[in-house]
Amino acid sequence: MHNGKARAFTNIALIKYWGKKDQQLILPMNSSLSLTLDAFYTETSVSFSKNYTEDLFYLDGRLQGEKNTQKVARLLNLARKQAGINEHAVVYSQNFVPTAAGLASSSSGLAALAGACNDALELNLSSTELSRFARKGSGSACRSIYGGFAEWQKGDSDQTSYALPVESNHWEDDLAMIFVIVNDKAKKISSRNGMQQTVETSLYYNDWLKAAETDIKTAKKAIANQDFHALGEVIEANCLKMHATTLASTPPFSYWTPDSLKAMNKVYEMRQAGQNCYFTMDAGPNVKVLCPKKDSQKIYDELQKEFSEQQLVLAHAGKGIESLET
Ligand code: 2P0
Numbered sequence: 553m554h555n556g557k558a559r560a561f562t563n564i565a566l567i568k569y570w571g572k573k574d575q576q577l578i579l580p581m582n583s584s585l586s587l588t589l590d591a592f593y594t595e596t597s598v599s600f601s602k603n604y605t606e607d608l609f610y611l612d613g614r615l616q617g618e619k620n621t622q623k624v625a626r627l628l629n630l631a632r633k634q635a636g637i638n639e640h641a642v643v644y645s646q647n648f649v650p651t652a653a654g655l656a657s658s659s660s661g662l663a664a665l666a667g668a669c670n671d672a673l674e675l676n677l678s679s680t681e682l683s684r685f686a687r688k689g690s691g692s693a694c695r696s697i698y699g700g701f702a703e704w705q706k707g708d709s710d711q712t713s714y715a716l717p718v719e720s721n722h723w724e725d726d727l728a729m730i731f732v733i734v735n736d737k738a739k740k741i742s743s744r745n746g747m748q749q750t751v752e753t754s755l756y757y758n759d760w761l762k763a764a765e766t767d768i769k770t771a772k773k774a775i776a777n778q779d780f781h782a783l784g785e786v787i788e789a790n791c792l793k794m795h796a797t798t799l800a801s802t803p804p805f806s807y808w809t810p811d812s813l814k815a816m817n818k819v820y821e822m823r824q825a826g827q828n829c830y831f832t833m834d835a836g837p838n839v840k841v842l843c844p845k846k847d848s849q850k851i852y853d854e855l856q857k858e859f860s861e862q863q864l865v866l867a868h869a870g871k872g873i874e875s876l877e878t
Pocket residue numbers: 564565567568569570578584658659689690691692693743744833834835
């Protein structure tokens with residue numbers, strides 16, 4: 553029996569990963585940059601044993617079907633190959649979220665599984681190797697190896713595509729992110745399918761790629777200079793450009809709902825009133841508001857005029873992946 557257990561925190565992309573050039577290896581079309589947060593995390597344990605006759609995946613105590621087990625099984629296969637064993641595995645994964653909003657995340661989930669496999673099979677992967685391994689489970693998971701800011705350098709091969717920490721002189725500790733949960737239902741178009749459809753059909757996709765390259769340089773400069781407004785401007789614009797690609801794809805689609813727009817407008821209003829806040833959105837309707845930590849209570853209170861307490865989650869910068877006792 554080989555056992556391992558790890559905890560990984562969710563990261564939110566400030567400059568988005570949107571599109572793959574290799575589906576199997578999960579190589580992205582563009583580099584991305586994220587902030588790992590403390591509010592949402594996953595703890596995963598894995599046991600490999602000769603006594604198991606199949607792979608089983610339990611999420612929050614419930615045995616998962618084939619569809620939900622796919623990403624997990626892929627990573628288990630890679631781990632077995634690397635360790636030179638053929639034992640089946642049982643995976644127990646628990647998502648920790650502060651509300652019942654169902655904000656399950658593949659970034660923390662697949663990063664935690666990668667860490668658990670690394671420990672169980674004594675693969676002794678470096679952070680870079682662990683990031684590459686997690687990437688093959690889910691792209692965004694490669695950034696959850698690190699706390700604070702991380703950049704997933706797109707690379708052009710399995711060897712060269714991984715995340716690294718972004719030097720910030722601990723500036724992330726001065727920041728906060730408020731989640732506005734406008735809808736906790738499973739999304740209609742998964743990010744995997746949404747980004748693929750966009751790569752294949754969006755009229756704006758080439759322009760997205762050009763913009764993403766410039767935006768990541770601007771974001772890194774803003775982080776180096778600890779310039780909140782410069783970072784806010786570029787991350788909000790980058791998110792809007794990503795979402796614009798979906799409207800120009802065939803068939804067109806959008807992750808936004810009327811409540812998403814309500815939250816975005818509230819951020820604009822707060823900014824006009826002199827508050828420091830900018831939004832970002834991923835492949836779903838929820839809105840995330842980046843602000844300085846010192847202003848977060850004021851901005852939270854302002855958001856509470858439009859949204860209930862159950863819909864708001866205040867998060868701060870989180871840690872990188874950690875091994876746990878089995
Ligand atoms: C990101 N997203 O950078 C972007 C922005 C969603 C929008 O990474 O197919 O679950 O497993 O590599 O990582 C969500 O996509 O996709 C995502 P796969 P993943 O965070």
